[in-house]
């Protein structure tokens with residue numbers, strides 16, 4: 001029996017006290033000048049150790065100030081920001097349209113590290129979305145056309161929509177490739193950070209936290225960052 005969860009019919013009580021001990025000592029004076037340098041180091045060292053290190057929690061906020069969070073996949077990161085792809089009519093995209101600010105969080109349990117990104121959100125160019133869309137497997141490209149992401153849907157409706165899309169693009173059973181254009185309602189968003197926080201778990205909750213803050217707003221080219229240690 002798992003002794004870390006209290007067996008009770010009407011609630012779940014988690015009893016375990018996880019311990020963390022990351023290999024890092026984050027010292028603001030000895031860090032790369034830009035958060036991308038440290039992110040690159042952490043992300044590449046997570047590969048091979050962490051399952052799906054590119055999975056990140058994305059929080060958006062509606063026009064009414066109600067937040068919502070879901071997991072999406074990081075597809076590119078560079079000096080301009082963190083890019084993910086989605087349906088532009090989805091709940092997340094409508095919230096970004098109304099309030100173009102978002103937060104991302106990565107949690108890499110195997111290495112006891114977390115990264116938070118906060119920033120403004122902009123659409124990537126259509127050329128970037130087209131290039132990424134072309135790289136997706138055929139089934140995912142069909143799905144992007146067929147799914148009205150975040151809308152309510154009847155049982156079986158998605159299969160019908162997929163069949164309609166296959167008919168529209170002349171895709172036959174067994175086809176492994178087809179020329180399908182990028183739908184207007186689909187593409188990438190770029191989170192342009194003005195804050196990136198790195199968290200390294202330590203014993204007794206005395207974690208190491210360092211925050212990069214954009215000194216003059218994210219528009220400066222290249223952005224100037226200040227680093228600060230945060231209390232755990």
Ligand SMILES: Cc1cc2nc3c(=O)[nH]c(=O)nc-3n(C[C@H](O)[C@H](O)[C@H](O)COP(=O)(O)O)c2cc1C
Pocket residue numbers: 055068069070071072073074084085086087090091092093149150
């Ligand atoms: C591991 C994982 C990766 C995902 N990646 C994406 C993604 O890159 N893009 C996307 O639109 N949805 C992705 N999803 C689905 C989203 O979590 C979410 O269900 C969907 O985007 C609809 O969100 P919304 O209704 O809040 O807009 C992923 C889910 C999981 C669990």
